[in-house]
Amino acid sequence: MENRAEIEARRAERKADLAAKREVQELIDLQAVDALECEYGDAGVSIIKVPYAPGRVTCAVVRTPKGVEIKRYQDRMRPRGADREGGDTVKSAVEIGMRCVIYPTGEDLSALVEALPGLPTQFGVEALQLSNGRAADEGKE
Secondary structure, three states: OHHHHHHHHHHHHHHHHHHHHHHHHHHHHHHHHHHHHHHHOOHHHEEEEEOOOOOOEEEEEEEOOOOHHHHHHHHHHOOOOOOOOOOOOHHHHHHHHHHHHEOOOHHHHHHHHHHHHHHHHHHHHHHHHOOOOOOOOOOOO
């Protein structure tokens, strides 16, 4: 049986290796974030930090929804006809979120969503918040 020191040494080595890989990925992600902020404007994107795992990004980026995307979201939320209930909030948020996520893309996005299945809803919430004004924090300077 291993003793405490051997187990802790193995864990420390594993965590150091993971930290080094995370740092490399964070630099790749930061480069992408910088380019997207230049393209969409600093206030036009929201960065969502995600737990790192080897082969995955450390963040996702959503952009501000376009007017037509907001209209579609609102239309989906509005009841249609007297006998229908309101729209599906989660489904609508996921739809607008997946339209507005701009990093990562392709297989990287698919892998991220598979690993963290609640992210599409968060993408939608973040995108919708970007489309609204922000309340001023008066007296909190």
